[in-house]
Amino acid sequence: METKPSLKAYWKQNVKYLFILLSIWFIVSYGCGILFADALNHIKIAGFKLGFWFAQQGSIYIFVILIFVYVYLMNKLDKKFDVDEK
Amino acid sequence: MDVQTWTYLLVGITFALYIGIAVWSRAGSTQEFYVAGGGVSPLANGMATAADWMSAASFISMAGLISFMGYDGAVYLMGWTGGYVLLALLLAPYLRKFGKFTVPDFIGDRYYSNLARSVAVVCALFVSFTYVAGQMRGVGVVFSRFLQVDINLGVIIGMAIVFFYAVLGGMKGITYTQVAQYCVLIFAFMVPAIFISIQLTGHVVPQLGFGGTLTGTDTYLLDSLDGLNQELGFAPYTDGSKSTIDVFCITAALMVGTAGLPHVIVRFFTVPRVKDARLSAGYALVFIAILYTTAPAIAAFARTNLLTTVNGTAYSDMPKWFTNWEKTGLLAWVDKNNDGQIQYEKGAAVEGQTPVFAEGTGHAGQRIVTNPSQASANELYVDQDIMVLANPEIAQLPSWVIALVAAGGLAAALSTAAGLLLVISTSIAHDVIKMQLKPDISEAAELWAARAAAAVAVLVAGYFGVNPPDFVAAVVALAFGLAAASFFPAIMMGIFYKRMNKEGAISGMVTGLMMMMFYILKFKFNFLGGGTPADWWLGISPEGFGFVAMLVNFAIALLVCHVTPAPPVQVQEMVESIRYPRGAGQATAH
Numbered sequence: 001m002e003t004k005p006s007l008k009a010y011w012k013q014n015v016k017y018l019f020i021l022l023s024i025w026f027i028v029s030y031g032c033g034i035l036f037a038d039a040l041n042h043i044k045i046a047g048f049k050l051g052f053w054f055a056q057q058g059s060i061y062i063f064v065i066l067i068f069v070y071v072y073l074m075n076k077l078d079k080k081f082d083v084d085e086k
Numbered sequence: 087m088d089v090q091t092w093t094y095l096l097v098g099i100t101f102a103l104y105i106g107i108a109v110w111s112r113a114g115s116t117q118e119f120y121v122a123g124g125g126v127s128p129l130a131n132g133m134a135t136a137a138d139w140m141s142a143a144s145f146i147s148m149a150g151l152i153s154f155m156g157y158d159g160a161v162y163l164m165g166w167t168g169g170y171v172l173l174a175l176l177l178a179p180y181l182r183k184f185g186k187f188t189v190p191d192f193i194g195d196r197y198y199s200n201l202a203r204s205v206a207v208v209c210a211l212f213v214s215f216t217y218v219a220g221q222m223r224g225v226g227v228v229f230s231r232f233l234q235v236d237i238n239l240g241v242i243i244g245m246a247i248v249f250f251y252a253v254l255g256g257m258k259g260i261t262y263t264q265v266a267q268y269c270v271l272i273f274a275f276m277v278p279a280i281f282i283s284i285q286l287t288g289h290v291v292p293q294l295g296f297g298g299t300l301t302g303t304d305t306y307l308l309d310s311l312d313g314l315n316q317e318l319g320f321a322p323y324t325d326g327s328k329s330t331i332d333v334f335c336i337t338a339a340l341m342v343g344t345a346g347l348p349h350v351i352v353r354f355f356t357v358p359r360v361k362d363a364r365l366s367a368g369y370a371l372v373f374i375a376i377l378y379t380t381a382p383a384i385a386a387f388a389r390t391n392l393l394t395t396v397n398g399t400a401y402s403d404m405p406k407w408f409t410n411w412e413k414t415g416l417l418a419w420v421d422k423n424n425d426g427q428i429q430y431e432k433g434a435a436v437e438g439q440t441p442v443f444a445e446g447t448g449h450a451g452q453r454i455v456t457n458p459s460q461a462s463a464n465e466l467y468v469d470q471d472i473m474v475l476a477n478p479e480i481a482q483l484p485s486w487v488i489a490l491v492a493a494g495g496l497a498a499a500l501s502t503a504a505g506l507l508l509v510i511s512t513s514i515a516h517d518v519i520k521m522q523l524k525p526d527i528s529e530a531a532e533l534w535a536a537r538a539a540a541a542v543a544v545l546v547a548g549y550f551g552v553n554p555p556d557f558v559a560a561v562v563a564l565a566f567g568l569a570a571a572s573f574f575p576a577i578m579m580g581i582f583y584k585r586m587n588k589e590g591a592i593s594g595m596v597t598g599l600m601m602m603m604f605y606i607l608k609f610k611f612n613f614l615g616g617g618t619p620a621d622w623w624l625g626i627s628p629e630g631f632g633f634v635a636m637l638v639n640f641a642i643a644l645l646v647c648h649v650t651p652a653p654p655v656q657v658q659e660m661v662e663s664i665r666y667p668r669g670a671g672q673a674t675a676h
Contacts, residue, residue: 011665015582018175025171029164034334037157041324047297047306052324055160056152056382057293060375060421067174067368075181075361083666086357 010081017073029059048058092489093232100270101247102491104500108259110249120187120512121257121355126261128362132369134264135353135499137271138165139370140377141217142224145498150470152385153392156315158324159382161629165340167371167378168402171229172345172574174367178354180581182363183664187355188509189348189573190517194582197588202523205386205595207517209572210348214506214513216565218350221503225496231414231475232492241551244500249544252504252511253537260504261356267497274494275474278336279380282387282481289516296383300390301417308642313387314393319432323389335630336395343566343632346573349505352512360667388473391480394464397430401450404428405408407479412453415441416469416476420458423465426450433462441467462625503547511540566608567632569634584661590647599641605631 030041041071045053078084087095126134144166152159184192189210194203211654225303229240250257279292288305312322321327323640328336344350354363395405401419411417418441419428426449435441437457444454455467475495478487515536520527525566527535537617572595579586579594607613609621609628619627626634652658663669 007666008664010246014665021175022171025168029168030334033160033164034337035361043298044655047299047308049308049324052120052157052308053297055157056163056560057296058175059164063167064172064368064371064375065365066171067371069370070175071361071364078361078667083668085667085669 006079006081007083010077010083012075013077017070017077023068025063025066028062033059087485089485089488090233092378092486093492096486096493097233097496097593100266100497103266104247104263105250107262108255111255111258113254113258113533116516116529118258119536120508120516121352122256122258122261124185124356125358126356128357128366129369130261130265131357131362131366133268133373134261134356135350135366135370136373136377137497138353138505139350139374139502140271140498141502142221142228142495142499144377144381145275146224146471146495149381149384149388150473150512152382153389154302154470155326156321157321158310158328158333159339159385160326161328161336163220163248163378163382165337166344167374168337169341170367170371170374171342172341173350173354174364174371176631177351178200178363178367179360179667180664181577182207182357182360183667183669184352184660185355187352187516188512189351189577190513191521192580193573193576193591194517194521196657196660197576197591198654199588199592202576202588202592202595203517203521203577205592205599206573206576207513208514209568209595209599210509210517213347213565213569214349214509215550218503218506218510218543218547219550219554221499221506222450222547223554224499225503226551228492228495228499232489241548244496244503245544245548245551248500248504248507249541250399252507252544253540256536256540257352257356257508260508263504264501268373270493270497271501272373274490274497275377276380277295277487277490278478278481278483279384279387281483282391282477283383283488285481286387286675292380292383292387296386299510307386307390311390311393314370314390318393318397318430325388329625332627332630334533335626335633337630339570339630339632339636340566341441342574342636343568343570346569346577347566348513348573349502349509351573352509352575353505366636384477385473388480389475390470392473395480396428398427400416400427401452402426405480407476409451409557410479411472413478416472418443418455419452420455420465421448421450421468422460422463423454424449428466430461430466431464433464434459435462435464438457439460444675452645505545507540507543509614510543511536512673514539515540524660546674564602564610564628566598567602567606567628567635570632571595571602571635571639575636577642579640581661581664584597584658585652586643587647587650587653589650593646594639594643597642598635601635601638602632605635 033055039052041049044048104151117123190206192202193206215610225244226237229235251263283292284288285296287298288301289298312324316324357363357366396552400582420435437459441455442457444456446454515532519530519535576591576595606628609617
């Protein structure tokens with residue numbers, strides 16, 4: 001079974017996007033919200049200690065942004081490789 | 087109008103609305119029954135997914151839980167939202183392209199095995215039944231608290247409503263009622279939150295009030311709360327008391343479990359195109375995030391209100407909401423030192439889980455509690471649910487707001503129950519009857535089978551609502567753990583690893599399941615030698631163990647698949663095809 005070279009490139013680019021976006025996903029939630037929360041708690045923005053803010057507010061906002069960035073990137077990629085839906 | 091009348095009115099109107107929508111959107115074919123004909127707009131599907139996902143527990147209990155946990159509450163906030171990123175990026179678009187009806191469909195086809203399909207069906211049924219029992223109970227509880235109806239009658243009314251629109255409308259009816267239910271529940275959640283935020287901090291947006299200063303002072307709300315907590319012997323609000331590794335594992339297990347829950351995944355089969363599946367996961371998370379970023383703010387507001395109004399106050403000076411909720415048993419006061427004042431601090435007020443009341447009243451007019459705990463000086467028992475349920479009264483909001491909270495709680499419970507019942511009926515009618523027992527069944531007969539299965543499932547769920555088994559709370563961890571340990575790795579490798587074969591996937595799923603079962607039985611049910619938190623492996627609680635079981639599933643699957651033959655060519659071609667969006671429209675025409 002042969003895959004067209006362009007489709008291989010499409011999949012590679014998709015996996016690259018996933019890797020970048022999921023790295024951010026991991027860093028904000030597990031990194032800033034859990035593993036480094038204590039260190040970040042020394043920084044304060046308004047009434048929030050930063051680590052606490054990431055854990056209870058910030059990571060959720062960033063999750064939302066990540067999905068919409070993914071939607072945007074993939075719609076462009078689909079068009080570029082001509083695999084989009086008509 | 088009084089609260090009672092308002093509640094009857096609002097609950098009546100919302101129920102009439104749900105029934106109206108159900109009649110309007112009856113399902114005429116199995117495709118409409120299972121996936122709403124695959125023609126739901128991404129925005130509507132996003133709302134429906136949010137309502138489907140946010141249960142009675144999210145609406146009623148979560149803010150209260152966080153209120154008592156402080157920082158540790160983040161495991162729920164991040165765990166139950168972060169899963170949508172995994173869903174949107176790793177699962178939803180590809181499963182939409184695959185284009186059939188259920189998760190067992192994918193597992194069965196991708197791993198060319200009816201054994202794999204059966205394992206998936208058993209998991210789907212188990213997860214869904216565990217969940218739905220809790221929802222029906224939630225309906226009964228809301229009815230009994232707000233309308234003074236007997237809990238059992240409340241469960242039966244809830245069953246009748248769900249029966250009507252799930253059996254008649256299938257996924258199509260459920261989708262559009264869930265859209266309405268989302269609107270009801272989010273409005274009901276936000277109105278009291280906004281009022282209280284204004285009262286405490288002067289901010290209209292609760293998410294900002296959360297980080298703001300208390301009205302009339304320069305002290306930040308969270309700083310003041312840290313101080314109050316410490317004065318009474320609790321950990322500071324913004325610090326946790328769980329270990330870092332446990333917080334990490336619980337968050338991970340909840341995230342991966344969320345992404346693997348069949349009733350959430352199946353919602354992405356209902357949109358027309360792959361790009362709609364991606365987009366609607368984004369919308370779903372926006373709608374969920376509105377509630378999930380408000381809940382921690384409510385938690386902090388409610389905690390502040392509780393600590394500042396209650397501690398050191400004489401019982402006779404407490405506002406009316408206190409005695410109102412004391413009647414329901416969600417609050418109780420034992421005057422251990424007989425000074426007539428309420429002392430609240432760290433420690434248990436009563437022996438066991440809940441207070442036991444005797445007839446009559448004590449010296450200050452309080453209800454008499456017969457099981458006070460002498461281990462601590464804490465005199466106040468507070469149920470976590472009160473933080474949301476009593477919020478409007480504590481903030482002295484008008485009666486229609488209180489009624490709204492009742493309608494919102496019902497919307498949250500009913501929408502989740504309906505989504506779960508659909509998974510159960512689809513699993514039975516499609517995955518068991520059509521795909522395994524009787525492949526030549528006609529379309530009309532399959533639709534009837536699906537309706538009958540939904541009807542039976544409603545009755546079973548109702549039975550568990552009336553006679554709640556004690557183990558519901560214990561097995562919720564299991565439901566997420568199972569989804570994390572079985573579905574998620576199998577689906578993900580099915581998409582991203584072409585070489586994965588049935589031997590690898592099945593051994594991975596079975597190992598993950600067994601490990602999860604073992605850990606829950608040992609530490610939650612005290613079987614197999616039992617154990618205390620000190621015996622937890624690496625200090626990981628049963629709630630977080632799903633993450634470990636998931637890692638083991640991945641490892642075993644990869645190991646086994648390398649010593650067994652590669653999957654057949656047509657399966658590899660199928661994996662290839664689900665990776666590219668074009669052509670998803672045709673896939674619905676099965």
